[in-house]
Amino acid sequence: MKQYDIAVIPGDGIGKEVVPEGLKVLNTVADIHGGIHFNFTEFPWSCDYYAKHGKMMPDDGLQTLKNFHAIFLGAVGNPSIVDDHISLWGLLLKIRREFEQVLNIRPAKYFKGLRSPLANPNNFDFIVVRENSEGEYSEVGGRIHKDEDEIAIQNAIFTRKGTERAMRYAFELAQKRRGHVTSATKSNGIFHTMPFWDSIFKEIKEVYPNIETASYHIDALSAFLVMKPQTFDVIVASNLFGDILTDIGGAIMGSIGIAPAANINLNGKYPSMFEPVHGSAPDIYGKEIANPIGQIWTAKMMLDHFGEEELGAKVLEAIEWVIEQGIKTSDIGGSSATKQVSEAICKRLLSL
Numbered sequence: 001m002k003q004y005d006i007a008v009i010p011g012d013g014i015g016k017e018v019v020p021e022g023l024k025v026l027n028t029v030a031d032i033h034g035g036i037h038f039n040f041t042e043f044p045w046s047c048d049y050y051a052k053h054g055k056m057m058p059d060d061g062l063q064t065l066k067n068f069h070a071i072f073l074g075a076v077g078n079p080s081i082v083d084d085h086i087s088l089w090g091l092l093l094k095i096r097r098e099f100e101q102v103l104n105i106r107p108a109k110y111f112k113g114l115r116s117p118l119a120n121p122n123n124f125d126f127i128v129v130r131e132n133s134e135g136e137y138s139e140v141g142g143r144i145h146k147d148e149d150e151i152a153i154q155n156a157i158f159t160r161k162g163t164e165r166a167m168r169y170a171f172e173l174a175q176k177r178r179g180h181v182t183s184a185t186k187s188n189g190i191f192h193t194m195p196f197w198d199s200i201f202k203e204i205k206e207v208y209p210n211i212e213t214a215s216y217h218i219d220a221l222s223a224f225l226v227m228k229p230q231t232f233d234v235i236v237a238s239n240l241f242g243d244i245l246t247d248i249g250g251a252i253m254g255s256i257g258i259a260p261a262a263n264i265n266l267n268g269k270y271p272s273m274f275e276p277v278h279g280s281a282p283d284i285y286g287k288e289i290a291n292p293i294g295q296i297w298t299a300k301m302m303l304d305h306f307g308e309e310e311l312g313a314k315v316l317e318a319i320e321w322v323i324e325q326g327i328k329t330s331d332i333g334g335s336s337a338t339k340q341v342s343e344a345i346c347k348r349l350l351s352l
């Protein structure tokens, strides 16, 4: 029997509604397989935890998480209790950083039966490789001056190592897909970091002469994702650009409630973390209408990460079937409740 120890952090808002549905699907997968077992250990770290303890997780929280095979997280953030930069840097971003989850892999694809806002969604299927540890998200050297001229200074950090690592991963991924990598840049306006990014992209593409490439400024690229998403295969982007592009990816699928993500640790020293692209959606929390598909597809990415690709493929197949049957939450034009969608996915899995 293969055992996978998973740390489960539902977090805030709809994270608490969709994570249990993801776990149901994983348990169903284990039942089908018979030879694997998931040991889930839940941690209540969240903004509610902060309200009681003055911190987002215990001081030894990372030490505790280190021993798990993976972390399965919902969403973090409840700005009515804790300012977002405090809650996110105290939990989600802390785990990404400290556990060297240097890449965030975020696919988006067209599903039959989904109401995309695009007139012609036309079978698009792309993956954003988001640099996840540096770029525009940085604490280094930043500060706010509160004297007569109020100024906030924020540095962007781009290392050769981090940039190359993301780009190499993107090219390797493209080798296994349709052989195309697009670089998200902004070297016309961002004077130092983006020309640096472009020069490294130029070097790495020479190592992969069989891969076709394109390089677009982030503003044009955002428009192209809406106008012609089917022309993209793998997109490599800095931390902030990748963040923005992947909400667009969710939106053109039909809802950001569908989009999955995997925060990958490449050196094997720490667990990777699986959490959907969307946030805690306070506007719909408690209504039982949150779309659980982002969380469930994220569970599929965790299965793939464990090398259980066959099971992962079954989960995606079950998601596709349930959408086609019209068992959908309201964000994608249906009227089903969160649990009805996940239960239909589990039922379908049992028949595959």
Ligand code: NAD
Pocket (backbone or CB within 6 Å): 014, 018, 074, 075, 076, 077, 078, 079, 084, 088, 092, 255, 256, 257, 258, 275, 276, 277, 278, 279, 280, 281, 282, 283, 284, 289, 290, 291, 292, 294, 331
């Ligand atoms: P959000 O993703 O939570 O919500 C944006 C919109 O998408 C809302 O209208 C919401 O109802 C809808 N939505 C999101 N997920 C959905 C789902 N599964 N089903 C149906 N509709 C869904 O983004 P936001 O409003 O900018 O942020 C809310 C909070 O979440 C903030 O505290 C933010 O910092 C945090 N956040 C956390 C994460 C994370 O933990 N990974 C990601 C993004 C935002």
Ligand code: IPM
Pocket (backbone or CB within 6 Å): 088, 092, 093, 243, 277, 279
């Ligand atoms: C995401 C989120 C986070 C990010 C926030 C909540 C810090 O938007 O995972 O996409 O920007 O990475």
Ligand code: MN
Pocket (backbone or CB within 6 Å): 243, 244, 247, 277
């Ligand atoms: Mn985001």
